[in-house]
Amino acid sequence: MKPPTVTHDLYELDQDWNDEQRAVMLQIRKFVDQEILPTINEEHNNEVLRKDLIPKIGQLGILEMLAEGSLDPVTYGIVCRELERGSSALRSIVSVQGSLVIGCIRDFASAEQKATWLTKLGTMEAIGCFGLTEPDFGSNPAGMITRAEKTSSGFVLNGSKCWITNGTQAHVAIVWAKLDGVVKGFLVPTNTPGFTAQSIKGKWSFRTSDTGMLFLSNVEVPESALMPGAKSLGAAIKTLNNARYGICWGVAGAARGCFEEARQYVIDRVQFDGKPLASHQLIQNKLAWMAAEITNMELMSKRLGELKAAGRVKPYQVSLAKMNNCRKAIEVARVCRELMGANGIHSEYHIGRRMVDLETVLTYEGTEHIHSLIVGENLTGIPAYS
Numbered sequence: 001m002k003p004p005t006v007t008h009d010l011y012e013l014d015q016d017w018n019d020e021q022r023a024v025m026l027q028i029r030k031f032v033d034q035e036i037l038p039t040i041n042e043e044h045n046n047e048v049l050r051k052d053l054i055p056k057i058g059q060l061g062i063l064e065m066l067a068e069g070s071l072d073p074v075t076y077g078i079v080c081r082e083l084e085r086g087s088s089a090l091r092s093i094v095s096v097q098g099s100l101v102i103g104c105i106r107d108f109a110s111a112e113q114k115a116t117w118l119t120k121l122g123t124m125e126a127i128g129c130f131g132l133t134e135p136d137f138g139s140n141p142a143g144m145i146t147r148a149e150k151t152s153s154g155f156v157l158n159g160s161k162c163w164i165t166n167g168t169q170a171h172v173a174i175v176w177a178k179l180d181g182v183v184k185g186f187l188v189p190t191n192t193p194g195f196t197a198q199s200i201k202g203k204w205s206f207r208t209s210d211t212g213m214l215f216l217s218n219v220e221v222p223e224s225a226l227m228p229g230a231k232s233l234g235a236a237i238k239t240l241n242n243a244r245y246g247i248c249w250g251v252a253g254a255a256r257g258c259f260e261e262a263r264q265y266v267i268d269r270v271q272f273d274g275k276p277l278a279s280h281q282l283i284q285n286k287l288a289w290m291a292a293e294i295t296n297m298e299l300m301s302k303r304l305g306e307l308k309a310a311g312r313v314k315p316y317q318v319s320l321a322k323m324n325n326c327r328k329a330i331e332v333a334r335v336c337r338e339l340m341g342a343n344g345i346h347s348e349y350h351i352g353r354r355m356v357d358l359e360t361v362l363t364y365e366g367t368e369h370i371h372s373l374i375v376g377e378n379l380t381g382i383p384a385y386s
């Protein structure tokens with residue numbers, strides 16, 4: 001029998017990385033193997049967010065590089081892929097802090113706001129969250145109810161936000177609110193009087209992630225809380241597009257993790273006449289299908305990274321990969337679960353957790369439907385949202 005190929009990486013993508021990218025890949029892979037995988041299933045079962053991980057994520061140095069603007073898109077993608085091989089919830093902590101908060105501040109904040117927050121956010125000394133979704137407005141954030149009113153010294157904010165990652169841990173919240181009917185972005189320290197956050201418990205998915213409701217009741221902020229560049233909903237959407245790019249890579253990592261676990265399982269597990277499961281044609285057919293899908297996901301992500309690095313990436317291109325990769329990652333996870341039989345549903349293995357976490361990733365930062373409508377509008381010229 002020929003020895004099996006070492007990974008599913010049949011197109012040798014990982015061999016293309018430059019020295020820095022390879023070093024980052026190996027650094028994050030080691031972090032996931034040592035710090036995440038040994039305990040994450042127990043934390044998932046107990047619905048626990050490991051707070052000691054927060055400074056450790058800071059020590060990785062990735063967020064500092066994002067705060068300085070010195071991380072190229074493909075390297076960031078590799079980071080997301082490796083983190084999400086461990087856990088989608090873990091990758092989300094980094095995506096929210098890095099793309100949604102640091103990225104938004106870099107793009108839209110004043111020099112003073114940048115000086116106050118970027119360094120602390122880069123080291124994770126301060127945690128940030130991004131409050132766009134509301135209880136009644138998810139896919140259509142333009143309908144948001146949260147309001148800002150001008151006062152003599154600044155603004156007063158009222159409203160609520162729902163499903164906010166890092167919501168109860170955050171020191172600063174980016175709050176999107178309508179001022180005179182136009183969506184604006186505000187930087188709100190979470191210890192401001194009138195600001196409260198409450199954890200959402202009882203999730204089937206993202207059980208190791210802090211997801212919160214934010215309540216703003218007559219929250220008074222100075223004029224300097226308004227991000228001068230965040231002048232419309234377009235600023236929030238641009239920020240989301242950067243985070244969605246990381247998701248495209250991330251879910252490929254989750255699928256990789258499932259694949260590696262299931263492939264080893266079918267090689268080791270013997271049924272019928274002392275033969276490994278992997279010797280059956282039906283099993284090999286499924287492995288080949290998954291290897292093709294994961295390769296597709298990674299190639300799409302890498303191409304997006306190249307377009308991003310060249311300053312040419314367009315929202316519908318990100319939507320195409322977000323839509324495709326999330327759906328395909330869930331399908332891969334389900335096939336892996338099936339290949340592992342009863343063991344596939346047990347928390348001794350990681351597949352079940354990865355599968356339910358991917359349900360969140362399919363929904364947040366634009367659902368599969370919404371991304372298909374964005375692509376559809378580009379293909380036809382006809383918006384079909386309402």
Ligand SMILES: Cc1cc2nc3c(=O)[nH]c(=O)nc-3n(C[C@H](O)[C@H](O)[C@H](O)COP(=O)(O)OP(=O)(O)OC[C@H]3O[C@@H](n4cnc5c(N)ncnc54)[C@H](O)[C@@H]3O)c2cc1C
Nearest residue numbers: 130131132133138139163164165206360364365367369385
């Ligand atoms: C764990 C978790 C973390 C999250 N973190 C954040 C965060 O940090 N910050 C933040 O702001 N938000 C966050 N979200 C919210 C997330 O972005 C929203 O859940 C998402 O945008 C979908 O909104 P909704 O849940 O209200 O679904 P809805 O908008 O009510 O959609 C329900 C269903 O209807 C479909 N649908 C809606 N409109 C259309 C249409 N026009 N055509 C066809 N189908 C349609 C959707 O695709 C979906 O299948 C998080 C969500 C989760 C689950």
